[in-house]
Amino acid sequence: MNVLSSTAHASAGPTAEAAPFAAPPRPPRRRRRSSIGHPRITPYLFLLPTIVLFLGFKLYPYLSAFWTSLTSNIGGVITFVGLDNYLRLLEDPLFYKALGNTALILVVQVPLMLGLGIVLSVAFNSLLLKGRAFFRMAFFVPIVMGLVAYGILFSALFDSSAGIVNELLGYVGIGPIPWLVDPFWAKISIVLAMTWHYTGQNAIIYLAQLQSIPGELYEAAQVDGANGWQRFVNITLSGLRPALLLTVVLSTIGTLQLFDEPYVLTNGGPDNATLTVGMYLYQNGFKYFDFGYASAIGYALTVIIAVVSLIQFRLFRERAPKPISPKKSMSPKEKTR
Amino acid sequence: MRFTLNKRARGMAVTAAAVASVAALVGCSATAADDGATDGDVSGKITIWTWNAPGDGLEAAVPAFQKLYPDVEVDVQDVGNPAIWEKITTGMAAGGQGLPDVLNIGIDYMGNYVEQFPGELVDLREFGADSLEPEFPSGAWKSGSGADGAVYGIPYEVNATGFFYRSDIFEEAGIDIDSIETWDQLIDAGVIIKEKTGVPLYNQDKAATEADSAGLWQLQTALQDSFYFDESGDITMNGDAGVTSLELIKKANDLGIVGDVQGSWDNLLAQLRGEKPTAIMPAGGWMAGVMENEAPEMAGNWGVRLPPSVEPGGITAAVNGGTYLSIPTASKNQKTAWEFVNFALGTLEGQKLVYEGGGMFPGYKPMLESEGFAAPSEYFDGQSPNAIFIAELEQDTPVLNYTSDYARALKAYTDAQTRVLLSGADPQQALDEAADQVVQQTGRKLAD
Numbered sequence: 001m002n003v004l005s006s007t008a009h010a011s012a013g014p015t016a017e018a019a020p021f022a023a024p025p026r027p028p029r030r031r032r033r034s035s036i037g038h039p040r041i042t043p044y045l046f047l048l049p050t051i052v053l054f055l056g057f058k059l060y061p062y063l064s065a066f067w068t069s070l071t072s073n074i075g076g077v078i079t080f081v082g083l084d085n086y087l088r089l090l091e092d093p094l095f096y097k098a099l100g101n102t103a104l105i106l107v108v109q110v111p112l113m114l115g116l117g118i119v120l121s122v123a124f125n126s127l128l129l130k131g132r133a134f135f136r137m138a139f140f141v142p143i144v145m146g147l148v149a150y151g152i153l154f155s156a157l158f159d160s161s162a163g164i165v166n167e168l169l170g171y172v173g174i175g176p177i178p179w180l181v182d183p184f185w186a187k188i189s190i191v192l193a194m195t196w197h198y199t200g201q202n203a204i205i206y207l208a209q210l211q212s213i214p215g216e217l218y219e220a221a222q223v224d225g226a227n228g229w230q231r232f233v234n235i236t237l238s239g240l241r242p243a244l245l246l247t248v249v250l251s252t253i254g255t256l257q258l259f260d261e262p263y264v265l266t267n268g269g270p271d272n273a274t275l276t277v278g279m280y281l282y283q284n285g286f287k288y289f290d291f292g293y294a295s296a297i298g299y300a301l302t303v304i305i306a307v308v309s310l311i312q313f314r315l316f317r318e319r320a321p322k323p324i325s326p327k328k329s330m331s332p333k334e335k336t337r
Numbered sequence: 338m339r340f341t342l343n344k345r346a347r348g349m350a351v352t353a354a355a356v357a358s359v360a361a362l363v364g365c366s367a368t369a370a371d372d373g374a375t376d377g378d379v380s381g382k383i384t385i386w387t388w389n390a391p392g393d394g395l396e397a398a399v400p401a402f403q404k405l406y407p408d409v410e411v412d413v414q415d416v417g418n419p420a421i422w423e424k425i426t427t428g429m430a431a432g433g434q435g436l437p438d439v440l441n442i443g444i445d446y447m448g449n450y451v452e453q454f455p456g457e458l459v460d461l462r463e464f465g466a467d468s469l470e471p472e473f474p475s476g477a478w479k480s481g482s483g484a485d486g487a488v489y490g491i492p493y494e495v496n497a498t499g500f501f502y503r504s505d506i507f508e509e510a511g512i513d514i515d516s517i518e519t520w521d522q523l524i525d526a527g528v529i530i531k532e533k534t535g536v537p538l539y540n541q542d543k544a545a546t547e548a549d550s551a552g553l554w555q556l557q558t559a560l561q562d563s564f565y566f567d568e569s570g571d572i573t574m575n576g577d578a579g580v581t582s583l584e585l586i587k588k589a590n591d592l593g594i595v596g597d598v599q600g601s602w603d604n605l606l607a608q609l610r611g612e613k614p615t616a617i618m619p620a621g622g623w624m625a626g627v628m629e630n631e632a633p634e635m636a637g638n639w640g641v642r643l644p645p646s647v648e649p650g651g652i653t654a655a656v657n658g659g660t661y662l663s664i665p666t667a668s669k670n671q672k673t674a675w676e677f678v679n680f681a682l683g684t685l686e687g688q689k690l691v692y693e694g695g696g697m698f699p700g701y702k703p704m705l706e707s708e709g710f711a712a713p714s715e716y717f718d719g720q721s722p723n724a725i726f727i728a729e730l731e732q733d734t735p736v737l738n739y740t741s742d743y744a745r746a747l748k749a750y751t752d753a754q755t756r757v758l759l760s761g762a763d764p765q766q767a768l769d770e771a772a773d774q775v776v777q778q779t780g781r782k783l784a785d
Contacts, residue, residue, distance in 0.1 A: 181544035186546070270545060288744050288745050288778075
């Protein structure tokens with residue numbers, strides 16, 4: 001940290017003040033000279049571990065899965081079948097059902113979660129909140145929770161006969177809700193579990209962005225007579241735009257790939273009410289041993305995600321109003337993402 | 338099918354491990370060191386994948402085996418059921434990477450593994466396993482063998498259907514269980530039982546979100562000499578027999594005499610112990626052993642008999658699955674693995690130890706005929722479950738053709754049943770939809 005900031009300082013100082021002198025060319029020359037002693041491949045050597053890991057654990061599976069999606073296991077022999085798996089997918093009612101379920105959960109859960117995340121982040125950022133560190137921590141902790149513990153916890157909470165949630169609802173006279181065993185409520189359970197799991201993470205992302213909004217803007221707005229709501233909409237929300245884009249895209253991708261929650265809570269049931277594309281892929285691969293078809297589902301999902309993300313990027317960019325003044329200070333951050 | 342105590346936890350852990358091992362490049366994943374044992378020696382360490390009760394049985398045979406071969410170490414691993422199937426699938430899809438030396442494989446998965454992953458299981462004729470063939474029931478032996486006679490698994494459990502009932506509850510309701518001959522009569526009795534004792538006739542996982550929940554339908558359909566597929570592999574699940582079964586299930590449910598209990602091992606035990614009571618419990622023969630071991634305090638309250646028929650005078654015997662011990666070709670210690678399998682399942686000494694340890698109903702004929710095997714049981718109030726199972730296995734039970742698409746058919750059926758039980762769907766229509774789905778997924782055709 002210190003080293004970085006001091007060098008930044010050192011280079012910024014002389015260049016700004018002593019521009020007419022020969023100072024600026026010097027650092028590049030020095031760098032070039034120093035590279036003579038070292039082979040030019042040095043940076044690549046440093047990158048090598050990452051490149052090898054990427055090739056082995058990312059690119060290879062991608063290519064291998066694509067090849068697999070063009071094959072089928074016929075009588076124990078892996079056979080090239082061209083686009084058969086994709087054509088079958090187009091006529092598969094369960095695939096459409098899985099897509100529909102996923103889309104429904106997406107449309108309900110992502111706005112709910114992000115809305116809550118914004119509210120939470122504003123609260124976390126508020127000077128009125130005592131014990132802020134504790135609350136920030138408490139809301140962030142669920143994201144750290146492992147899949148197994150998560151599954152056990154929510155199964156216990158949502159159990160229809162002996163679950164804690166129904167027990168508590170019983171005290172206020174709301175009577176047992178078939179959380180995980182009814183097609184409608186099973187979807188609700190998934191939405192609730194996801195919201196619990198991921199809201200804190202989004203709130204923390206918003207919080208980071210909020211802290212880069214200068215306080216003077218609020219003061220200035222107040223002086224101009226803007227009320228609280230106007231300040232929230234015009235300063236807070238506008239300032240959050242880059243974080244919003246990030247979280248909307250990430251949450252959408254995450255939900256489209258949804259697997260954990262239905263897997264641990266409902267097994268995709270009852271009657272496929274919580275079957276997601278991820279679950280369907282898993283069933284075909286690991287239950288039915290149909291790896292070719294499972295890979296085709298994976299690639300179809302990839303295409304869908306790519307298209308949806310692209311649309312979201314477009315929408316957010318076009319809807320973005322002229323950047324307000326602090327936007328400049330934020331743009332580098334936006335770039336790094 | 339059975340489920341372990343913490344099926345979910347295990348399933349998840351295993352899936353995580355499976356995903357990790359699939360991601361690992363072929364060749365750099367770690368395999369267990371085999372202490373350098375070669376094909377010829379009986380030494381070193383062998384690892385067995387199995388689950389709770391069958392694992393207890395195999396564990397019980399280890400000390401005696403080690404007396405014969407003191408150098409051998411046997412590691413019996415309770416991988417959990419159904420997690421074991423995914424774990425085996427992953428290993429086979431990776432060309433045998435990470436598989437142990439002995440696999441405990443269910444009859445419903447056997448054909449699938451053999452068909453989908455040819456060459457992954459050792460043809461045990463290499464070790465002279467074919468000499469054991471006359472010692473086992475031919476149907477059970479056939480399901481563990483390939484079409485060409487290759488032997489891929491030695492029958493470990495051979496399960497007839499045990500129709501278990503709570504004699505105390507039937508008594509309290511004033512119903513003579515022996516007078517019941519058909520499922521229709523049983524359902525009528527169920528209404529009286531529910532009225533007088535408040536106990537459901539049976540419990541089902543209606544939403545089927547924990548387990549597949551198709552056991553009852555499979556039993557009733559088998560009692561009508563039918564299954565998901567016929568012998569040529571065509572789809573028969575929406576035939577008359579299947580529809581009749583689902584109508585029986587709907588009728589009982591509509592009468593309000595069916596409890597809703599999620600399908601977990603915990604819940605099964607709770608039913609055996611009477612904590613979540615049920616009047617009847619149709620299950621594989623293995624349940625007799627589990628009852629004695631897990632619910633000893635219920636001695637005298639459980640009875641067992643042949644299942645009622647669906648049609649008056651119809652079949653009253655059905656096979657309820659079974660399991661095999663197989664050796665993957667990836668095992669580096671096949672000879673030792675075989676010697677253990679042969680000792681545990683192919684000798685009377687081993688069979689006795691395994692049976693005492695785990696209570697799995699064996700297929701080994703010398704064991705079935707051995708003295709005291711079919712003796713009356715104190716637990717079952719002087720009845721002999723084993724005598725009933727032996728009698729069932731002697732009946733001409735239908736051959737169940739699981740095919741390589743059993744898992745798909747099972748899922749399609751389970752969803753259909755959920756629609757019927759939760760949303761009142763019409764059995765015929767629900768089964769037609771399920772059958773169409775299997776056609777779409779597998780390219781099989783509907784039987785005429």
